[in-house]
Amino acid sequence: MEKSNATVDSRSVGRLSKSERRQQLLETARLIVREEGADRLTLAHLAVRAGVSKPVTYEHFETRTGLLIELYRWIDTERLTAFRIAMAQGSRPAKQTILALAKAYLACGTDQGDEFHSVGAALAGSEEKLTVYQELVDNVVEMFVAVLRPHSSLQAEALALASMALVAAGDALTSAVTRGNCSASEAAEVFATLIGAVAHDQP
Incomplete structure (x- = not known):
């Protein structure tokens, strides 16, 4: 299918508030990465695709x-929001919680396609990326702790x-699914086993 050079939507025409314009630019930037690759994402090209001046x-x-850092943070925040919504389904028994956690985290990661990893690769070596990445990891770790605390006998620090180890494992399994090295169900089964070990309640 021929790649489109259209803007994300018609909001680029007319006056937008600063926050609306920023949102439109991020959506357009994400579209550029998806259609053309992260190497093509420049401020000048973004202006052309979004229909605005440089x-x-x-x-x-x-x-x-x-731009890359803000896009990186935005995609991951969207992923974390979806993850939180998926886990906010009321109380579950330990085994169901573990399996739901494994499936939800992997699904939220793979739903982003290659865009998040492409932007991350474009930022490789950036000191700013390391700071943002740690911020994002901390947010996810807090979510894992909150979900697992009722089902684990580990002390808070442990x-x-x-x-932290589970998040790293989950990201590695997400990459494996994205690359086609394993199926989503295989990754979820392995991830649930790892989470179960932490919760001392193997699924």
Whole structure:
């Protein structure tokens, strides 16, 4: 299918508030990464695709690295929000909680496709990326701790450390699914086993 050079939507025409314009630019940037690859994401090209002048994109992001970082954070925040919604289904028995946690985290990761990883790769070596990445990891770890605390006998500090390891394992399994190295169900089964070990309640 031929790639479209259309903008994300018609909001690029007419006046938008600053927050609406920023949202439109991020959506357009994500579309560029999806259709053309992260290497094509520049402030100048974003302006063309979004139907705005170059000064508008520079006003919002200042540099290409700044744009990539904000896109990276936005995609991951969207993933974490979906993850929280998926887990906010009321109380479950331990085994159901563990399996739901495994499936929800992997699903939220794979639903982003290659975009999150592509943007991350484009930021490789960036000191700013390391700071943002740690911030995002901390948010996810807090979510894992909150979900697992009722089902684990580990002390708070140990549970937090174990959750860090689980997040790393979950990201590795997400990448494996995205690359086609295993199926989503296979990854979920392995991840649930790892989570079960932390919760001392194997699914």
